[in-house]
Amino acid sequence: MDSVPSLAAAAAAGDATAVNDLLEKVWPDAFRIAWSVLGERTAAEDAAQEACARTLTAIGSLRTPEAFPAWFYRIVVNEANRRRRTLRNAAAAAEEPRDTVEAVGNEERIDLERALHALEPPLRVVIVLRYYLRLSGKEIATIVGASAMTVRWRLFVARRRLRAMLSEPTTSPRISMHNNGAYADEPQAVR
Amino acid sequence: MNRKPSDNELGSAVTSSVCSLDVPAFNLAAIRARHGTRTVHPSTLTPRPRISRRALVAAPIAIAVVALLVSMPSVIAQVQGALKAFAIVHGETVPLDVQTVTLDQARAQMPFQVIAPAGVPARWAPTIHTLSSPASPESARLIFQYNGSGGLPALTIEESSATAKGPTGLMLSETRVVGGAASGHHGVAAPQAPQMPLIGARGLASSGKGDYVVRDVEVKRVNGHTAARRFEIHPLVWVSHGTRIVLAPTPGTLTQAQLQTIRAAMSR
Numbered sequence: 001m002d003s004v005p006s007l008a009a010a011a012a013a014g015d016a017t018a019v020n021d022l023l024e025k026v027w028p029d030a031f032r033i034a035w036s037v038l039g040e041r042t043a044a045e046d047a048a049q050e051a052c053a054r055t056l057t058a059i060g061s062l063r064t065p066e067a068f069p070a071w072f073y074r075i076v077v078n079e080a081n082r083r084r085r086t087l088r089n090a091a092a093a094a095e096e097p098r099d100t101v102e103a104v105g106n107e108e109r110i111d112l113e114r115a116l117h118a119l120e121p122p123l124r125v126v127i128v129l130r131y132y133l134r135l136s137g138k139e140i141a142t143i144v145g146a147s148a149m150t151v152r153w154r155l156f157v158a159r160r161r162l163r164a165m166l167s168e169p170t171t172s173p174r175i176s177m178h179n180n181g182a183y184a185d186e187p188q189a190v191r
Numbered sequence: 192m193n194r195k196p197s198d199n200e201l202g203s204a205v206t207s208s209v210c211s212l213d214v215p216a217f218n219l220a221a222i223r224a225r226h227g228t229r230t231v232h233p234s235t236l237t238p239r240p241r242i243s244r245r246a247l248v249a250a251p252i253a254i255a256v257v258a259l260l261v262s263m264p265s266v267i268a269q270v271q272g273a274l275k276a277f278a279i280v281h282g283e284t285v286p287l288d289v290q291t292v293t294l295d296q297a298r299a300q301m302p303f304q305v306i307a308p309a310g311v312p313a314r315w316a317p318t319i320h321t322l323s324s325p326a327s328p329e330s331a332r333l334i335f336q337y338n339g340s341g342g343l344p345a346l347t348i349e350e351s352s353a354t355a356k357g358p359t360g361l362m363l364s365e366t367r368v369v370g371g372a373a374s375g376h377h378g379v380a381a382p383q384a385p386q387m388p389l390i391g392a393r394g395l396a397s398s399g400k401g402d403y404v405v406r407d408v409e410v411k412r413v414n415g416h417t418a419a420r421r422f423e424i425h426p427l428v429w430v431s432h433g434t435r436i437v438l439a440p441t442p443g444t445l446t447q448a449q450l451q452t453i454r455a456a457m458s459r
Contacts (some may be wrong), residue, residue, distance in 0.1 A: 020219055023217070023219065023222065024217045024219070027214070027217040028214045031212070031214045031215065032209050032210075032212055032214070035209075035212060036209070041213075041215070045215045049218065049221055049222050049225060050225060052222045052225075053222050053223075053225035053226040056222065056223070056226040057226060061443045063443070112204045112205065112207075112208045113208050113211075116205070116208060116209075127205055128205065128209055130202075131201070131202040131203075131205035131206050131209075132205060132206050132209040132210070159198065159201060162196075162201055162205075163196060163201065166196055166201075166204075167196070
């Protein structure tokens, strides 16, 4: 099977078959990234499909086939974030948002999937991009639209929370998250 | 798991967990259907480039807001546009008189040598606007505006006198009316106030390094949803026959070779 860059090059040149093959090849990644943002299958599938549709629209403007993965992942993350904002707004209309995300309960053993679920989306997505796709901090920063420093910090917090949740329940940290999605002690990019 | 996992163990566990997710079947038909019916959502296609505050403050350039109303692709061909222009004088916006003209009319009216665009892709046709102010007639400018597919701006060429000492900035605001004649409220946009200048201060652009134009494009759809996209454009600026020429392409529309071809053709 052709590599992603070669398929991307052919797709950008207008090869319809290559476009189909390319999307099929990256579909699992699209779904998993969308899931990492949304934490829910149906919404993730919806966001991943929409991201693929947008890719169909924009693939002709792709100049560097090697850059396709990061370009595509960013479309997926953006679409998933957009979907998350919509869902959050709908949920906010129904109930008051919580300022503090509860640490996972008192079970002695918590499997990783539950631990991942317990992470806030900004933490979960960087963990998935780092470990599942094995991207660098800089690549992740580009994809999620944050500074490299912020990504490093989110990775640090996410690892710390996962470790805590996967070890002794009593060590689970509680990290305050403001309503705007930034963490209380998260470094802010200098603007 | 009663001990804290190492980083490697954590990574392996995350990978394993994510890979174990049951991925739904790839549904090309559903994606194609979305592609066929979806409307433009540029904010999710291209990330907004980060522009440092320093660059924004230091560069006495202008930025543009082109407020576009774009409807469904099927009616894009019926887009009608109206351009408004404002000069930036001591930080204040001063409305300019905008006239849509022919090339011959522009040559007769402009106080500098009008250089007809050349080397532009043959399928593109410009709309020509003169921008002038009664208070400062020597600072008149000429805009050649090319729209690409979908009605979005693809290339803007600005010409002005290389020696004029007029207003230092320019803002363009384009209101788009889509869907044919403006009957009722369907597809008609409220006029947009200019927000950012387009093409910058005289003299600076010829300094070469660091010159750029930021163009915000706001797309309003008939369902009322608004999406925004920001382009950072590094224009080509040069002086030819006493005319200062600013070539500002929207990213992705022209290659560097094409831009150099235009520059060479307009410098003869």
